[in-house]
Amino acid sequence: MDMKINLYPFIIFLGISLLGCTSNQNVIKSYPVEGTFRKEWAQGMAIFKDKAFLLNVTGLCRIYDLRKGEIISDFKLGSYHAKNHANSASFGVEYPMGNLIFPAIYISECEKPCRCFVENISIKESQLIQTIQYQVDGKFQIVHDWVVDRSNKKIYAVT
Template sequence: MITKRLLLCLLGLIALTATAQEFRVKMSPKDVGALQSDQKRSFQGMCIYKDWLLSLQNTGYATLYKLPSLEKKTQTFKLGSFAETNHANVAAFGVEKFDKNDPLPLVYVSQAYRKVVNGEKDVCYVERISLDGKAETVQRIVLDDQHLYGYALQWTIDQKRRHLIGFGNTRSNMDENNRYRIMVFPLPHLSDGEVVHLTANDALENYFIQDKDTRYPSKVVGQGACVWKNYLLLPTGFGEEDTPSIIYVLDLKTRTLRNILDLSKTLTNEMEDIDFYKGDFYIQTNGRGVVKLKYK
């Protein structure tokens, strides 16, 4: 019996070690390149599809780059949702294309604005973007239950499972009673209409991270997100001493943290959004362009 228990323990440790190795990265970010824009707006959402990197700025300015060199391929252009009330805080490529011949799938952009605008708050704008730097909004996704989030509800895409994930604070960044809510919805189709209204009843999942894992703090500055395999990566902080650069890795199956990547010593710029390119983490920052974290 002792031998069997010991064997089971060893197998468990091996499994945990194998999982942990998935997130062993070099904690010294490597510069990919500078972001170029003639608009003096803060950099915000970013997403990657094949070799294309889409960089967004506050109010909905956009620029397309080609990886791996981060070569600028378009002038800075306006999203269809361009407005002073669009923070364009998070960006994610989806799975559906407006037209089967489009080179890029639809892009999901988080408004993340503090106030209600025309009866809607924290809209997810769905954008059709062409390689020549043109964009149009083809759908708006709105969570009608505005009381569920404080500042602010943001959105990302789980491409593998075709899910739309809403995430964000229930109160504010520095409120000790704040909780971080995750809501998972079926990803709406374009055929669902120009405006899609969601409620809590539509959610497949609705939970607070802190109820599942107390290591996730109540006082936290969220900065974008992306889904990789079964994990939701959540960059946080301003890159400062009181709000350091930390990436929380949430297991979407167990709803617990699988790893905490502390970049406080090596990345002192504000992280804005994150995505993956050829197996590496790519992070858009304010002040240091795009950086990447390599696996050990």
């Protein structure tokens, strides 16, 4: 059975995300994109310039061109696996070696072991380049979301 989900929250979120990116416009534009992809639920999203990176459970990624209004690519992240919830995504400030188009993207696993996957992402693929996990006194801590603060060049662990 093919399930449909309500896209309204996603459209609102995408519209709010874009509001800060538009210069002299007070218009929120909606982008009707199906949330479920390959039977996996929509999760995280990050926007860089005119591209929205839409993530689904397990680490599926679709790239939506905001100017063209269409999906231009889809692939599995380098961190793709059954427990990668891909709960949130943030772009860092650093560009991986050989990639001058997109900065590194930080993906929150969300479920145990609650890691952050740092990926070198392009239009066609993504490669895992680093895994981050928070420890206190030698014990791994639960972190549901990892969020990059580009302005201050910091990463925050949110639980």
